[in-house]
Amino acid sequence: MPFWWSYLMQDTLFVQTSQRRWTNIRQGAFATARVLSMIDSLQNIFQEAHARNAIRWNMGQNLNAEIQDRKNFIAARFNWMDQNISGLGYYIKPYNATELCPGNPVVLQGNSSFNVIHFWKQSNGSVVWQGKEFSPSTAGYYMLEFSHASGSRMCTYTFTKTLSPRNDGGNTSRQSGPWEEDNTWSCGKPPVPLQKAYIVSPHVVRLNSTAAASQIDVASESRLILLPNARFNAP
Structure with missing residues (x-):
């Protein structure tokens, strides 16, 4: 290599x-x-x-x-x-998650190319979890350390993620992409039935499966495209 x-x-x-x-x-x-x-x-x-x-x-x-x-x-x-x-590189998935949403909490995951040790830490440096996946219970700043042995030395890579509290029951698009893709949404997961889905300009979101939300708000210059297999269950 x-x-x-x-x-x-x-x-x-x-x-x-x-x-x-x-x-x-x-x-x-x-x-x-x-x-x-x-x-x-x-x-x-x-x-x-x-x-x-x-x-x-x-x-x-x-x-x-x-x-x-x-x-x-x-x-x-x-x-x-x-x-x-799909496993290349070092970063936190889903990389577009910016909010912690009650009723639809994100699961953060360390994406790494090697077998590594994962430490999830808070802003004060205290370790809150060891493992590849971490489900934060509160909004805030989190740091992930990847560590792996390379010959006689230990390599460490550090990445951070800040989650803001989202208490209005909403879930906002962060980019164009499939409805079903975690990185399309600010909550790091697709909307669930009790959430409001906001598709903001200029995003184009494509639905190709069965989905549900309490409300869908599509901004001007944005689109929600229903593909052949799409089915939306309204409340």
Whole structure:
């Protein structure tokens, strides 16, 4: 592993941009079904070349079996990358959570590339929790320390999160994105039935599942898009 890799993993913007980019291309050009379908479409082109190579290099005679083996490898590699890219970098998830909302409290999680020790601390430095996930009971300032061994030394990275109290029963969009995505919302979770959902300008929120809220307020120049699988349960 190059020495500069750990520095890239400390750049939260780089890591999160890379993760979002991977998610986008996995839904398009790198979608497993699309890639495997492309391989199938090229199979006839390789029939003659495969027959020659099988004789010259003592390869398997069954082209279908060879192609299926490669398809299995590619699908497994995509799955491996999905699992590992989501864990890259050091930061606190959900990174857009800014509020502690009664009835829908956020669960903070340390995102880390290695097996590390997690310490959650308050502003006075006292440890309030040890572990990857932490459910704060009160609003305030929290600090997360990631520590892991690197050779003979211990590396420590520190990140902070401040949660403000939200007592009006609301949940406000923080960015455009899926309704179901934690980072879309200020509470760090999608709205629950007793909450009011506020979609502020210029955010575009897409709903693709079943959701509920006591009220939805869509500001001018913002949109709520209901996708084919969307269903909204009004109170």
